[in-house]
Amino acid sequence: MLLNFLRITWRRLWRNRLYSLLNILGLSLGLAVSFLIGLYILDELSYNRIFPKQDRTYRAYAQTQDGQIWESPCYAAGPHLKEIYPEVEASARFFSFNDMLLSHGEKHYREDVFGMADPDIFHILDIPLLAGAREDVLTEPDAMVISRETAERFFGTASPIGEVFTVQNDTFSHSFTVRAVMEDAPENSLYPFHFLIPFPSAPKIGFAELEGWDRYGAPTLVLLAEGTDFIGFAKKAEDEIAKNTEQGTNKLLFQPLPEVYLYSLQGAGGRIEYVWIFGIIALFLLLIACINFMNLSTAQSLQRAKEVGVRKTVGASRNDLIRQFFGESLILTLLSGLVALSLMQLLLPAFNQLAGKALNWDSFEPAYWMGFAIILLVTGLLAGSYPALLLSAFKPMMVLKGRFQQGKGQHQFRQLLVVVQFSLSITLIMGTLIAQEQMHYIKKKKLGYEREQVVYIENIGDMMQEYDALKEKLSQSPHVSSITAVSSLPTHIFSHGGTPEFPGRKKDFQLNFLFTLVDKDYLQTFQMEMAEGRFFSFEEEGDSLQSYVINETAARAMGMENPLGNTITYWGMKGQIIGVVKDFQTHGLLEAVKPLIIMLSRDWINQVAIRLAPENTQAGLQVISQAWADIFPHIPLEYHFLDEEFGRQYQTETQTASLFNYLAYLAIFISCLGLFGLAAFTVERRSKEIGLRKVLGASLKDILGLLLWHFTRPVLIAVLIAAPLAWYFMQDWLEGFEYHIQIGGWVLAIATLLVLLIAWITVGFQSVRASLTNPAEVLRNE
Numbered sequence: 001m002l003l004n005f006l007r008i009t010w011r012r013l014w015r016n017r018l019y020s021l022l023n024i025l026g027l028s029l030g031l032a033v034s035f036l037i038g039l040y041i042l043d044e045l046s047y048n049r050i051f052p053k054q055d056r057t058y059r060a061y062a063q064t065q066d067g068q069i070w071e072s073p074c075y076a077a078g079p080h081l082k083e084i085y086p087e088v089e090a091s092a093r094f095f096s097f098n099d100m101l102l103s104h105g106e107k108h109y110r111e112d113v114f115g116m117a118d119p120d121i122f123h124i125l126d127i128p129l130l131a132g133a134r135e136d137v138l139t140e141p142d143a144m145v146i147s148r149e150t151a152e153r154f155f156g157t158a159s160p161i162g163e164v165f166t167v168q169n170d171t172f173s174h175s176f177t178v179r180a181v182m183e184d185a186p187e188n189s190l191y192p193f194h195f196l197i198p199f200p201s202a203p204k205i206g207f208a209e210l211e212g213w214d215r216y217g218a219p220t221l222v223l224l225a226e227g228t229d230f231i232g233f234a235k236k237a238e239d240e241i242a243k244n245t246e247q248g249t250n251k252l253l254f255q256p257l258p259e260v261y262l263y264s265l266q267g268a269g270g271r272i273e274y275v276w277i278f279g280i281i282a283l284f285l286l287l288i289a290c291i292n293f294m295n296l297s298t299a300q301s302l303q304r305a306k307e308v309g310v311r312k313t314v315g316a317s318r319n320d321l322i323r324q325f326f327g328e329s330l331i332l333t334l335l336s337g338l339v340a341l342s343l344m345q346l347l348l349p350a351f352n353q354l355a356g357k358a359l360n361w362d363s364f365e366p367a368y369w370m371g372f373a374i375i376l377l378v379t380g381l382l383a384g385s386y387p388a389l390l391l392s393a394f395k396p397m398m399v400l401k402g403r404f405q406q407g408k409g410q411h412q413f414r415q416l417l418v419v420v421q422f423s424l425s426i427t428l429i430m431g432t433l434i435a436q437e438q439m440h441y442i443k444k445k446k447l448g449y450e451r452e453q454v455v456y457i458e459n460i461g462d463m464m465q466e467y468d469a470l471k472e473k474l475s476q477s478p479h480v481s482s483i484t485a486v487s488s489l490p491t492h493i494f495s496h497g498g499t500p501e502f503p504g505r506k507k508d509f510q511l512n513f514l515f516t517l518v519d520k521d522y523l524q525t526f527q528m529e530m531a532e533g534r535f536f537s538f539e540e541e542g543d544s545l546q547s548y549v550i551n552e553t554a555a556r557a558m559g560m561e562n563p564l565g566n567t568i569t570y571w572g573m574k575g576q577i578i579g580v581v582k583d584f585q586t587h588g589l590l591e592a593v594k595p596l597i598i599m600l601s602r603d604w605i606n607q608v609a610i611r612l613a614p615e616n617t618q619a620g621l622q623v624i625s626q627a628w629a630d631i632f633p634h635i636p637l638e639y640h641f642l643d644e645e646f647g648r649q650y651q652t653e654t655q656t657a658s659l660f661n662y663l664a665y666l667a668i669f670i671s672c673l674g675l676f677g678l679a680a681f682t683v684e685r686r687s688k689e690i691g692l693r694k695v696l697g698a699s700l701k702d703i704l705g706l707l708l709w710h711f712t713r714p715v716l717i718a719v720l721i722a723a724p725l726a727w728y729f730m731q732d733w734l735e736g737f738e739y740h741i742q743i744g745g746w747v748l749a750i751a752t753l754l755v756l757l758i759a760w761i762t763v764g765f766q767s768v769r770a771s772l773t774n775p776a777e778v779l780r781n782e
Contacts, residue, residue, distance in 0.1 A: 023296050023332055026673040028339035030289020033666055035372060036344055036351050037282035039359050044275050046188045047261035052126045057257040060220040061265055062250045065510040069265050074241060076213045078220040087228040092121035093199050093218040098458055103166040108634050113194040124223045131161055132180025138198045144176035145196040148184045167205050174204040187358055190261055213244045274656060281663050284424040288667050290379045291421045292674035333380035356655055415714050422718035425671045428664040430726035430751045434743060435657035441741050448584025449490050450527040454642035456609045464605055466631050473627040479620035481611040484525040487517035487604045491646045493586040501569035502558045511557055514594050517601040525611045533564045533579030536600045549579045554595035570597055589739040672762040711763050719752045
């Protein structure tokens with residue numbers, strides 16, 4: 001019985017191999033890409049959920065009076081909370097550094113994942129130790145903890161305990177002894193460190209003491225005791241900063257650890273928006289593929305009415321037919337599922353590159369496979385339900401007499417499915433066009449500085465001691481236009497210094513001004529423009545911390561129509577405003593320009609920026625490499641381009657736009673597979689009608705117009721449905737940018753023309769073939 005069933009199924013699939021191929025290809029593509037997106041979503045949702053105590057671990061933030069939220073509270077907050085609140089089981093501050101110079105013996109290394117932390121971080125995050133005593137971790141001032149990967153990289157299978165690393169930073173150098181080895185942080189953790197030293201050791205490597213209520217900058221984790229009422233604790237603790245500072249304006253906020261990665265406290269949105277976006281896209285693709293499958297299956301089933309009549313006449317029961325139809329549908333979905341698995345394996349590397357992930361087959365959990373199987377089963381049952389329940393109920397006498405005809409309802413049902421399918425596809429196409437236009441707008445918008453041809457090097461080791469030598473050597477080359485040292489690149493100035501004192505300031509005025517420290521070639525290197533006054537000059541001896549340059553937004557914030565010559569006090573230092581620089585984007589285009597104070601100083605310089613002559617970039621890079629090797633032979637050179645750094649600020653948005661692009665193409669391709677199949681079915685079903693029309697005088701143009709209009713109508717209806725959907729979703733996405741495009745009618749026009757063109761091309765071949773068919777061949781059996 002089973003062999004007979006499989007034989008019949010195979011014969012039918014082979015006899016209708018075009019439809020079978022279209023069914024399998026469309027469904028397998030939709031399944032493969034949808035489940036890859038599902039894997040991406042699961043990975044995003046898993047961040048920081050791997051820690052055993054994540055349900056009672058919170059990150060602390062500071063909120064200023066003007067509503068700004070700082071990602072780090074003051075340094076004293078964490079220890080203070082643990083000391084006075086019994087609900088706080090542990091607290092830990094941590095801090096990460098980029099491009100630290102480490103030496104082991106005669107070898108020197110640059111390390112990007114270097115950090116400081118309080119000992120409690122091992123208790124809060126339950127970081128496993130592979131060597132060393134947990135109770136002694138980071139308790140000694142010169143202790144160091146390294147990761148498993150670091151231990152293997154430096155020492156192979158030998159024990160690293162007792163080994164010494166020297167950490168260099170500017171003029172400071174200090175040695176730390178390895179006391180423990182920790183397990184590598186998982187990929188879905190926000191706190192991966194290869195090296196950790198005690199938090200109070202900051203002054204040993206050139207940083208100011210990271211303590212006190214008036215200094216900010218260390219992310220802080222708080223572990224609450226079991227059974228603690230979080231809301232009640234957060235309410236009690238929110239004013240602890242205000243109680244211990246003179247201004248008394250900051251509040252403490254707390255966010256659950258699992259939400260830190262996905263949800264932004266600075267406002268609506270965060271990465272959770274992209275989880276929702278890609279979840280909706282995955283659902284769209286799956287729906288498109290399933291609709292495609294069901295549409296073709298129901299269309300094919302109408303050709304089997306006579307088969308049902310014959311089989312019932314020779315003794316087949318309705319239950320036999322139901323099992324047959326459901327079985328065929330499930331076998332087809334099973335084949336699609338197997339093809340989808342092969343496609344997933346094939347597409348996974350490209351998907352990882354596109355999404356910026358490192359997903360692999362180990363990421364697939366049992367629940368994931370269960371979901372895959374359930375969707376296959378549901379799709380197969382739905383697709384098989386029409387022939388199984390409707391066709392199996394036909395009376396054989398009516399069918400064999402030729403009195404069976406397709407009802408109007410079945411035709412309208414398939415038209416409805418086409419409308420839904422193309423509505424989803426057009427929504428994705430419009431989303432793609434809008435996302436691409438926004439990213440083009442970002443790349444072309446004037447930022448107030450020129451980011452091309454600028455290379456920057458992170459301050460490391462004794463670089464600033466030899467900065468003048470480096471600057472002099474590079475300035476001699478025609479391939480280098482200018483060089484400057486900065487505390488923050490203009491692409492991301494995040495340093496806050498509070499509210500300055502200025503003439504006419506009201507007592508209740510609170511607004512955190514950004515600040516950056518620069519040298520005198522800052523303006524020339526980044527090609528900024530002055531609105532009025534002048535920038536710091538080599539000719540003016542008084543240009544030091546007693547002089548300030550502000551941006552236009554700062555002048556407006558202080559209510560100064562004529563800011564030049566005004567005296568302000570910032571950080572307790574009184575100085576005169578000598579110039580106003582035109583506004584430039586200090587946070588990319590995600591936020592509005594903030595008030596900025598620029599000071600002349602080489603303290604806390606973090607980067608050296610070099611503008612290359614545009615004629616020969618490669619020659620300029622060679623000049624930098626040679627100068628660096630001459631002056632810093634013991635430090636490996638690592639440089640970065642400023643425009644690439646700017647691009648990294650929009651990495652998520654760029655990835656979103658790229659994924660939109662590919663997924664929209666895929667959606668329209670799957671939809672057109674179904675449209676092609678339906679066109680072939682429609683032409684076959686209406687072949688006698690077409691023959692009669694031609695006999696009665698219909699021209700080729702008339703026949704072609706009739707068939708094209710048959711498929712144009714549902715596409716136009718789909719456009720009307722998709723337009724408001726796409727506008728709603730994409731307008732919400734654009735609101736995440738402070739500066740963004742306006743969605744114009746051209747998006748709808750282009751999407752409509754594109755989809756219509758693709759639809760006409762898809763059904764055109766079948767329509768032309770039907771129009772050219774000799775009517776005698778169709779009507780000769782009538």
